[in-house]
Amino acid sequence: MKAENFRIAGAYRAHDLLRLCALPLTEDRPSWLTTAFADAPFAVVRRAEAPAGFVAVGFRGLTRSQRYGMFVAHDDVLSALSPEDLLGRPACPGRSRLKVLTALREIVERGCLEALVWGPTGSAGFELATARPTVTETSDLDLLIRMPVPLTRAYARLLRERLASVERDVGLRIDAQLETPAGGVALDEWVEDKPRVMARSASGPSLIDDPWADSVAPQEARR
Numbered sequence: 001m002k003a004e005n006f007r008i009a010g011a012y013r014a015h016d017l018l019r020l021c022a023l024p025l026t027e028d029r030p031s032w033l034t035t036a037f038a039d040a041p042f043a044v045v046r047r048a049e050a051p052a053g054f055v056a057v058g059f060r061g062l063t064r065s066q067r068y069g070m071f072v073a074h075d076d077v078l079s080a081l082s083p084e085d086l087l088g089r090p091a092c093p094g095r096s097r098l099k100v101l102t103a104l105r106e107i108v109e110r111g112c113l114e115a116l117v118w119g120p121t122g123s124a125g126f127e128l129a130t131a132r133p134t135v136t137e138t139s140d141l142d143l144l145i146r147m148p149v150p151l152t153r154a155y156a157r158l159l160r161e162r163l164a165s166v167e168r169d170v171g172l173r174i175d176a177q178l179e180t181p182a183g184g185v186a187l188d189e190w191v192e193d194k195p196r197v198m199a200r201s202a203s204g205p206s207l208i209d210d211p212w213a214d215s216v217a218p219q220e221a222r223r
Contacts, residue, residue: 012055012080014184014202015121015144016045017129019078030068036061040130043072044121047183049202056202060126060134083119083144086128095133100124100141103170107143112162117146121177140173145187147178150212156191163187180211 012018023029023037036059043057046069050056054071061067087108091101104120107113120128122142127134145159163174176187183201190197196207 012045012077013082014045014047014179015083015125017081017125018043018045018055018057018072019080020072020076021078022076024070024072024076026070030061030066032061032066033059033068036066040126040132042126042130044126047200047202081129083121083125084117084146086119086125089128092127092131092133095127095135098135098139099137099170099172100135100139103141103166103172103174106166106170107163110162110166112166113145113159116159118143120144122175140175143174143176144184145176145178147180150210151178151190153191153193156187160187160191178211181214182206182208182211185211 020037020041020043023034023041043059046056046058048056048069050071053075054073055077057070057072059068059070090096091098095101096105101124104124119125120142121144123134123136123139124141126132160176163176167174178185178187178190180199183199183206185197185199190211196209197211198205199208199211
């Protein structure tokens with residue numbers, strides 16, 4: 001891993017992919033996890049509170065049903081990659097034509113998200129980080145968009161329309177999440193003018209009217 005992709009212990013954020021030096025021992029560890037970890041020693045940071053010196057992570061296996069959450073010590077983290085770190089990573093040989101990776105490439109080439117800070121999560125993010133085949137023909141494309149400042153709903157609709165054009169052209173679903181000061185908020189939900197939206201944070205989901213209530217005065221996101 002590149003040195004610049006290492007994060008200071010305690011600064012890991014939801015959806016960061018952590019490369020670990022060892023698999024923590026737990027009594028209820030599923031049988032598939034040992035093989036999955038040997039194949040790709042990575043875990044994704046979860047939105048959950050963790051004890052001091054630890055971070056909440058999730059492991060994934062070969063199937064959708066193979067998911068396992070636990071805490072890992074900061075000392076066991078070798079390096080970290082954020083979703084935005086993955087945009088310049090090439091696809092595994094022979095897999096660039098998969099719909100998810102095609103859609104990701106189209107979003108970049110069309111400039112759908114302009115100068116915003118964003119990147120892939122889910123199966124696409126995991127595959128790009130680990131070089132382990134994870135994406136399938138039926139996979140959705142999951143995206144994280146950093147949004148520390150308020151996003152007008154008018155501009156949110158413009159972003160959603162651009163992503164919808166890629167969905168139609170490639171033939172898949174794109175699930176974009178806004179990373180706000182209050183937690184993760186679905187772009188699809190924010191564009192609907194609902195009085196309250198669901199924000200997912202380390203303390204759990206909550207319905208709020210303004211994900212940026214404690215941030216700077218409202219303004220349109222960078223364009």
